[in-house]
Amino acid sequence: xxxxxxxxxxxxxxxxxxxxxxxxxxxxxxxxxxxxxxxxxxxxxxxxxxxxxxxxxxxxxxxxxxxxxxxxxxxxxxxxxxxxxxxxxxxxxxxxxxxxxxxxxxxxxxxxxxxxxxxxxxxxxxxxxxxxxxxxxxxxxxxxxxxxxxxxxxxxxxxxxxxxxxxxxxxxxxxxxxxxxxxxxxxxxxxxxxxxxxxxxxxxxxxxxxxxxxxxxxxxxxxxxxxxxxxxx
Amino acid sequence: xxxxxxxxxxxxxxxxxxxxxxxxxxxxxxxxxxxxxxxxxxxxxxxxxxxxxxxxxxxxxxxxxxxxxxxxxxxxxxxxxxxxxxxxxxxxxxxxxxxxxxxxxxxxxxxxxxxxxxxxxxxxxxxxxxxxxxxxxxxxxxxxxxxxxxxxxxxxxxxxxxxxxxxxxxxxxxxxxxxxxxxxxxxxxxxxxxxxxxxxxxxxxxxxxxxxxxxxxxxxxxxxxxxxxxxxx
DNA sequence: CGCGAGCTTGACGTTGTTCAACTAGAGTGG
DNA sequence: CCACTCTAGTTGAACAACGTCAAGCTCGCG
Numbered sequence: 001x002x003x004x005x006x007x008x009x010x011x012x013x014x015x016x017x018x019x020x021x022x023x024x025x026x027x028x029x030x031x032x033x034x035x036x037x038x039x040x041x042x043x044x045x046x047x048x049x050x051x052x053x054x055x056x057x058x059x060x061x062x063x064x065x066x067x068x069x070x071x072x073x074x075x076x077x078x079x080x081x082x083x084x085x086x087x088x089x090x091x092x093x094x095x096x097x098x099x100x101x102x103x104x105x106x107x108x109x110x111x112x113x114x115x116x117x118x119x120x121x122x123x124x125x126x127x128x129x130x131x132x133x134x135x136x137x138x139x140x141x142x143x144x145x146x147x148x149x150x151x152x153x154x155x156x157x158x159x160x161x162x163x164x165x166x167x168x169x170x171x172x173x174x175x176x177x178x179x180x181x182x183x184x185x186x187x188x189x190x191x192x193x194x195x196x197x198x199x200x201x202x203x204x205x206x207x208x209x210x211x212x213x214x215x216x217x218x219x220x221x222x223x224x225x226x227x228x229x230x231x232x233x
Numbered sequence: 234x235x236x237x238x239x240x241x242x243x244x245x246x247x248x249x250x251x252x253x254x255x256x257x258x259x260x261x262x263x264x265x266x267x268x269x270x271x272x273x274x275x276x277x278x279x280x281x282x283x284x285x286x287x288x289x290x291x292x293x294x295x296x297x298x299x300x301x302x303x304x305x306x307x308x309x310x311x312x313x314x315x316x317x318x319x320x321x322x323x324x325x326x327x328x329x330x331x332x333x334x335x336x337x338x339x340x341x342x343x344x345x346x347x348x349x350x351x352x353x354x355x356x357x358x359x360x361x362x363x364x365x366x367x368x369x370x371x372x373x374x375x376x377x378x379x380x381x382x383x384x385x386x387x388x389x390x391x392x393x394x395x396x397x398x399x400x401x402x403x404x405x406x407x408x409x410x411x412x413x414x415x416x417x418x419x420x421x422x423x424x425x426x427x428x429x430x431x432x433x434x435x436x437x438x439x440x441x442x443x444x445x446x447x448x449x450x451x452x453x454x455x456x457x458x459x460x461x462x463x464x465x466x
Numbered sequence: 467c468g469c470g471a472g473c474t475t476g477a478c479g480t481t482g483t484t485c486a487a488c489t490a491g492a493g494t495g496g
Numbered sequence: 497c498c499a500c501t502c503t504a505g506t507t508g509a510a511c512a513a514c515g516t517c518a519a520g521c522t523c524g525c526g
Contacts (some may be wrong), residue, residue: 004381009408016265027323070383072383072387073464074464074465074466076384076387078380078386078387080379081384086455102375117279121365122360124365125361125362125365126361127361128357128358128359128360128361128364131364131365131368132354132357132378134356135364135368142375142378142379143334145375145378145379145382146303146313146334146375146382147376149313149378149381149382150303150305150311150313152382152385152386152425152426153311153385154305154309154311154425158251192385192387232304232307232317233307
């Protein structure tokens with residue numbers, strides 16, 4: 001984690017969070033929030049918000065990829081979702097609990113802004129339109145979570161891995177040819193199966209020509225077939 | 234579905250939704266919402282909100298038990314969660330999409346109030362504190378959904394059925410001895426397994442004395458053991 | 467009485483986990 | 497510069513978990 005305190009890592013005038021805010025509140029009001037902001041850079045693997053800690057901050061992910069990780073009481077890791085910036089995070093916790101239900105961990109190097117949630121909430125209580133917008137954005141992860149849930153509940157590993165490949169391609173890396181920054185073990189934690197099973201399934205897809213694997217690089221050759229496998233389960 | 238139009242089925246002054254509302258807005262404002270309200274009774278099995286239909290209403294469940302049901306494109310039903318009143322529902326969809334992501338179906342006879350969402354939203358935009366409260370209540374289902382997701386992802390059927398029994402006992406029927414209004418098939422759709430497997434697991438728990446089954450009635454004898462099975466997966 | 471829906475049980479095959487062994491690459495220290 | 501270790505990836509075999517199928521059972525209802 002790197003903190004440059006007074007120095008600004010990224011330009012606040014370009015910030016999407018600011019854009020939302022200033023649609024609904026005067027610049028001076030936004031300044032109150034911005035003053036509580038803390039620009040940070042996280043390296044791959046670093047914990048941004050820790051499960052169980054107090055929810056003192058709302059988090060805006062400018063750039064990079066994170067995983068939402070839940071560690072159960074048996075010490076097993078479960079990946080709830082993978083998200084790439086720019087996106088508002090942590091609102092999930094904000095409306096529920098005074099502690100984080102899960103950890104947010106950098107999967108790639110990330111640029112992040114932390115906002116003091118108390119200041120923000122007090123402003124939001126007086127500005128319903130902004131709150132509505134933020135709630136809409138912040139709860140996006142829940143929708144992803146529900147569809148993951150459906151995928152896990154009624155599909156076997158073939159279908160789940162297909163779902164994950166499609167999701168990564170469309171929502172995280174935003175291209176059909178990407179460098180997989182997740183390990184096989186992490187994919188297993190996302191798919192809810194053993195890492196051996198991930199390997200077997202991926203190399204099966206590779207042999208069948210649906211995808212091409214070059215080390216860490218994955219190319220999706222036949223998106224239709226992948227979607228077909230996903231549909232069948 | 235029964236609609237008495239002018240007649241009032243239940244007393245609005247006792248309504249929890251009204252209680253929330255009037256904490257933050259004058260009675261006259263609340264009256265605007267109440268005028269759009271539609272008191273309805275649904276019988277077991279009736280669809281209250283249909284998946285895919287427009288989200289024109291927010292739903293307040295006064296009394297009864299409902300299931301949130303997702304039908305996938307293969308025609309399979311998946312139960313996202315089971316909820317008993319009094320509870321605010323449909324907020325989930327409200328903040329995402331202009332159509333319902335899933336159906337809400339009565340599992341027991343239900344007393345329900347439907348509110349026009351446009352009227353409500355316009356009032357909410359000017360009343361952040363109420364909105365915050367509603368968001369907190371309405372998004373409760375997401376938290377349940379996440380924990381179901383975790384349960385499904387990394388537990389086998391023993392653990393999942395335990396989770397469901399604990400959940401039903403603590404959050405739906407609110408007692409350790411209850412009449413199961415769900416069929417074995419519905420439990421299977423909730424747990425993500427075959428209905429035969431539900432039966433086998435339940436009768437195993439019965440033989441081991443953890444629960445007692447008398448037809449539709451279930452008594453949880455050993456909650457600790459159930460929680461232990463849930464923990465181990 | 468007969469019918470259908472929900473429930474139950476056992477046999478059997480498929481799917482997925484676990485375990486163990488092996489390979490390759492990256493980092494470390496003598 | 498090489499041996500050592502650690503991590504990630506890979507593969508196959510044995511075994512357990514789970515779904516599917518088929519049959520029979522009970523209960524409520526027309």
